[in-house]
Amino acid sequence: AESHVMEVNFGTNWVAQAEHGGYYQAVADGTYEACGLKVTIVPGGPQVNNRALMLAGKIDFSMGGNLLQAFSAVKEGIPLKVVAAHFQKEPQVLLTHPGKVTDFEGLKDLETMIIGDNGFQSFYQWMMADYGFDAGKRVPYTFNPAPFIADENSAQQGYITSEPFAIEKEGGFAPDIWLLSDAGFNTYATTVETMQETIDTKPDAVKCFVEGSAIGWTNYLYGDPSAANALIQEANPEMSDEQIAFSIEKMKEYGIVLSGDAETAGIGAMTAETIQSFYDKMVDAGVLEAGIDVSQSYTLDFANTGASLELQKQLASK
C-alpha cells in the first residue's frame, strides 16, 4: 500500500492553531496515511489566499470560512464543492467590554465595529441586512485587539476560541461574547472545499481526506491531542499550551465541532436542509441574490458516511 500513498495538500485559513487541530491530529497519528494519503498542511495568514491557489490547482483542498463563498462560486460558475463541514457552528463572535450591551441588538448602538475584511464581506453583510448595522461604523480588524481594548465603545470580531483568551490575558478583562450562530447566522464553518475535478479524478483521496479529518477531529478533541499540538507548535512556535487548551475547551463547550447533525452522522456532516435554510436566510437578508442553485455547492457523498461515529461513541461519551 505504501507505493500508493498519494500526496495532497490542504490550505488552511490561518497560521497553525488549535482550530486546525483535527487535521494536524490526522497527520500526526497516521490516520490519513492509513487510507493512502500524505497530507501537507499549508498554513494561511492575514493576506494569504489559499483558495485562489486551489482554484488554480496548486492546492487540493482548502479550508472555507463559511458557506457564503461556496455559494458565490456557484454563481460565478466555478466548479468548487464543499465536501465536509467540520464546524457545525460558526465560531465567530462579537466581543464587547463587560456590561456594555445587554443583547445582540444593542451592539448597534456602539460607535465602532472592528471587523476584518472577510467578516465584512460575509457576516457583517448579514448583520447590516438583518439587524440594520451601519457600514460606516466598521473599521478593519487587523488581528490586533489593542484598538478594541482601548475603546470601550467598540465591538470586535473574534473566534470564540482565540480572541477572548488574548484579550483577557493582555487587556485584563473578560469581554462579553456574542455568538453569531446564536443570533441566527446558521452557517457551517471550517468547511473543506475542493474542485469538482478532484472529486472526479481522485474520489478515493477526497474520501480519505474527509473521513480521516473527521477521525482526526474526534481524536484531537476527545483523545490525546499532544502529537497534533506538537506539530502545531512546530509550525507556529508562538502558540502557547495555554492558548491551545483554551481553544479546545471552548470548541467543546460550545459544541463547535460536535453538535447537531454531527452527533448522528459523524463529525463533518452536512444536511441539505441546513444549507438551503442558510441560503434562504441570506437571500431574505439581501446578502445574496436569489436563484443560485446551492445544491451545486456541496456534495454529501463524503461527509455523511459516519466514518468517525464509532470513535465518537467511544471517546466523546466519556
Add this chain to the structure above:
Amino acid sequence: MRTATHTVPSATADGTSRTLLAMQNVDKIFGADVVALRNMTLDVQEGDFLSLLGPSGCGKSTALRLIAGLSQPTRGAIRWGTPMADGDLSVVFQEPTLMPWATVIDNVLLPFRIAGSLTDEARDRARDMLARVGLAAFEGAYPRELSGGMKMRVSIARALVTRPKLMLMDEPFAALDEITRFKLNDDLLQLKDSMDCTVVFVTHSVFESVFLSNRIVIMAARPGRVIRELAVEAPYPRTEAFRTSAEYAAQCRAASDALHEAMGGDVGVH
C-alpha cells in the same frame, strides 16, 4: 609708467584716493598642496580701474573670488576701507553663469529682483543695457539659444545694469570679436566715468589692459603671486584717439615687455 610698491595699502602714489580694499598676505591653498596664491598683497583704491594680467592658472580668478567673498583665504585677510552693502558689488565670472531656465531679460533683471527693486525703470535699464551689448532682439531668448559670445554679453549686461560701486570682471570680453570688444571697452569706461565706480578686471590682453586701466598688476603662476605693478598715466576719458596714439603703443610695449620679462621662461607652458 611706474612700478608701484605693493606692500602697504596707504602708500599709493595718489594721496587723495581712499583705499577700498586690501588683500594682506593672502595664501590660498586648495586641497593639500595646490598653492593657488602665495602671500598675495594688493590694495584697490576707490575709483581704480585695476587690471590683473598673468598666465593661465596663475590665480587671477581665485583672487577675484576672494575679493568677492566667495572663498576664504587659507591665511591672511582681506580688509575693507569702505563698507560695502549688498548690491554694491557685481561680478562677471569667467563663464557666463546664466540661469538656463530664465530668458535673457530675466537673467539681466536678477540683481534687481534680489535687491527687491524690480521696477519699470529697472526693466528699461535692462533693455537699454541689452541694446548696448547688441542683444536687443534677444531679450526673450533662453541662454541655450545664444552663441558663446552672446551669453557672455548677457552676463556683462547683468553686471553693469545695477551700476555697482565695485565691479569684478573675469575676462569678460575674451569670447568677443574685436569690434564688439572695442565697443564694449568704450561703454565700460563711459559707465565707470559716469557712476564713479571701481573695477577689478582680469584680462589676457595687454592692449585691453592698457586701454582700460590706470593700474596693471602682473601675476605669475605656481605659486600664484604678484610680481609687478604698473601704472598707466594717461588721463581719462580715453577714446579711440588714445588707441591709435603713439603713447598707447608705447605703453603697450612697455607692459608687454614687463610681462615677458617678469615671467621669464617660467610662463606655465614649456
Add this chain to the structure above:
Amino acid sequence: MRTATHTVPSATADGTSRTLLAMQNVDKIFGADVVALRNMTLDVQEGDFLSLLGPSGCGKSTALRLIAGLSQPTRGAIRWGTPMADGDLSVVFQEPTLMPWATVIDNVLLPFRIAGSLTDEARDRARDMLARVGLAAFEGAYPRELSGGMKMRVSIARALVTRPKLMLMDEPFAALDEITRFKLNDDLLQLKDSMDCTVVFVTHSVFESVFLSNRIVIMAARPGRVIRELAVEAPYPRTEAFRTSAEYAAQCRAASDALHEAMGGDVGVH
C-alpha cells in the same frame, strides 16, 4: 592677398589641392525665424588652414557644427570629397566640454577609448600633449579643480592627441594669455605640418587668423553669411619671425580693414 570666389568648390586657385568638403547653399534656421546661416557656400581644400572670422553671433559655431555633422542644414547640403572615417575628425568646442567625472588624463584619452586603441603608446601621447599645453602636473586633477584656461587647454589637448585628418576648432585660444597662445599657435602649426591635416578654425583675433591660416573667410551676422574671403600668401612654416615681419603687419591690417569694411556699420553692436 586676394579675394577668392566662393561659389564653386573646384574653382580654387591652387589646382593641385583636392576639395575635402563643400557647404552648398546652406541655410540654417533655428525655431521659426532665427536665421543663423543664409545661403552659405564654402569649400575646404585638403591641407587648408581656414579661419572663420566674424562678429559674435554670426553663425561661426553653427557652421562648424554643420560640418561636424552635429546638426542638419535646413536647406542645402554638405558634400564630402574625401571619405571620413570615425576618428578622422576632432573638434574643440567653444566651451571646454570636459567630463566632470573623469580626470584630466582620462578626458584626453577619451578619443582613444572610443576608437578602442587605449594603448600605452596612447597614454604616452596624451601625457606628452598635456605637457605641451602646460598641464603635465595636473593629469590626475578633476575639471572642477582647473582654471578656465586650463580647462580649455585640456580640450585642445584632447583634440590634438589623435592627430586627426580634419580639425574643427571653435575659438580654442580665447581664454588663454598671449604667451600661452603664441606657444600653442606654434605647436598647432607644427602639428598640422607634421601630420598633414586640415583645420577649420574659428577666431575673433585677426592677428591669430593671419598668423595661422592660408585662407580667411569673413562672415557677417543677421543673417549669418560669408561676405569675403582672403588668402594669406605667406609660406609655411611660419615662425616667430613671421609674426614680427612687416608682411605680417600688412596682412593683418588688410584683414582688419577687410573685416571692418565688409561689416560696415552693421556689426551686431549698435
Add this chain to the structure above:
Amino acid sequence: MSIDPAVPMADSAPVLDREEAQRLRAERLSRTGRWALPILVFVLVIAGWHWLVTAKEIPHYILPGPGLVASTLWQDFGILAGSWLVTLTVTGLALLLAVVFGGGLAILFTQSKWIEMSFFPYAVVLQVTPIVAIAPLIFIYVDSKIAGLLICAWIVAFFPILSNTTLGLNSADHNLRDLFSVYGASRWQRLRYLQLPAALPYFLGGLRIAGGLSLIGAVVAEFVAGSGGIGSGLAFRILESSYRLNTPRMFAALTLIVVTGVAIYLVLSWVTWMLLRKWHESALKRDA
C-alpha cells in the same frame, strides 16, 4: 558621426532634392511611429493575453480574458465608477500632501546640513514603517477617517518627492550660487530664484514616482482603513470581488486602477515636458 562620405560631389541639385525628401520622409516616419508603435504594442499585449487565456484554457475565475474584463467593466461601470471617484479623490489629495510635505521638508532640510542630518533619518523611518503595522495606532489617535486615510497614503507617497527634491536643491550650479551670494540674496531668494528652478527636473522626477505611489497609497490606505458600502474605493471593490470569487470584476477594478496610474503618469510627464522643454537637457529636442 553622421558624415556620409559616399555622396558624389557632382549633380548637386538633384542630390539636394533627394536629401531633403529623405529628411522629410524620416520626419514623417518618426511622427507616425510615435503613435503607431505604442498602439501596436498595446494591441499585441492584449492579443497575447487573449491568446494565453484561450490557448492554455485558463478558467475565467483565475485569469479572465481581455474581452470578459472589458465587458465586465462596461456592465459594472455603474458600480465601479463611484468607487473610482473615491480612489481618485484620495489619490489626488495624497499626491497634493506629498508635494506639500515632501517638497516642504526638502526645503527645510536644505536650509542646513545639520537639520538634514538630524531629521532625515526620521523621514526614512516613516518610509520604511509598514503601514499595516501602524495603521491601528493611527486610527486610535486620528478621529477623522479621511484624515487617517490621507496620512496612510501620504506616508507611502512622500518619500520620493522629499528625496529627489533634496537632491535637486543641492544640485544647483555652484557658479550660480556664487552669483546669488555676490548679490546678497536672502535665503528665501536663493531658494525661490535659484534652488527651486534648479531642483525642478529632480522634483518632477520624484513627482512621477510619487504619482503612482499615491495611487498605491490610496489603495493600501483603504485596505488598512477599510470603508464599507457607500464611499468605498476601488480597493474595497477588489477585496469584495475577490471574496465573491468574481474575478472578472476584480480585474475590471484593477484595470481602472492601472489606467488611472498610467493616466497620472502621462499627465505628469506632459507637465514635466511643458515646464522643462525650454531649458532642461532631459526635455530638449536636440538640434532643429
Add this chain to the structure above:
Amino acid sequence: MSIDPAVPMADSAPVLDREEAQRLRAERLSRTGRWALPILVFVLVIAGWHWLVTAKEIPHYILPGPGLVASTLWQDFGILAGSWLVTLTVTGLALLLAVVFGGGLAILFTQSKWIEMSFFPYAVVLQVTPIVAIAPLIFIYVDSKIAGLLICAWIVAFFPILSNTTLGLNSADHNLRDLFSVYGASRWQRLRYLQLPAALPYFLGGLRIAGGLSLIGAVVAEFVAGSGGIGSGLAFRILESSYRLNTPRMFAALTLIVVTGVAIYLVLSWVTWMLLRKWHESALKRDA
C-alpha cells in the same frame, strides 16, 4: 555676501590672528555639531516618546515606551534575529533585482524614444498594481516561494530606479553627447562612458528611494506570501505579535525594520558620497 565692512584697517596682525582663530572655532563647532545634533535630536525623540507614554498613561499594549521596547528587543532577540536575517536577505536580493532590472530597463528605454513610449506604460502598470491583488496570480504561476517573494518585493522597489535612471540617462550634457558623436562612439560606448556616469547622481537618488522600498517590498511580500513559523521574516513576527497583543515585541520588530531602513539609507548615502564627491555639485564641499 560675507564681506565684513566693519573690520578696521589698522592692527592687522592681531586681527589676522583673531580671524584665523575664529575660522578654526567655526570649523571645530561644525565638526562637533555634525555628530552632536543628530544624537541630541535622537535623545529628544526617545525622551518625548517616553514622556508621552508615561504622562498620558498609554497602556503598554497600545504604545509601549522605549524602555520596554528596548528590553523586549534584548530578551526576544533570539526569536527576532532569525526573522531579521530572512527579511534582510529578501531585501538585499530585491534591491539587487531592482538595480539590475530597473537600471537595465532604463538603459533599454533610452536606446530609443519609441521603445520608451511603447513600454514605459507597462512599467507604470507594474508600479501601480496592488501587490495584494495580484499576489495570488504570481504564486499560482511561480512555484518557488522565494522567487515569488522576490518578484513581489521587486515590483515594489524597481520603479524609482527605472524612473530616475531614465531621467539621468536623458540628462547627459548635450555638448558632451556631441563630442561623442564626433568621435563616432558606438551606442555602447556612449552609454558606458557618457550616459551612465552622467546618470549616476540620478540613479543613486533612485537607489536611496528604492532601498527603503525594497525593505517595504520584502515586508509586503511576506504578508502576501504568508509563511508561518520557521523561516519567516519580521513581517510575520509583527503580525503574530500584533495578533497576540504582544505589542512590545511588535515594536521591537518594527524597531529592527526601521533600524534596517535607516542603515540601508545611510550606507547608500555613503556610497553616493564616495562616488560623487569628486565631481557632482550635490556632493561637493564648497570651497576649501
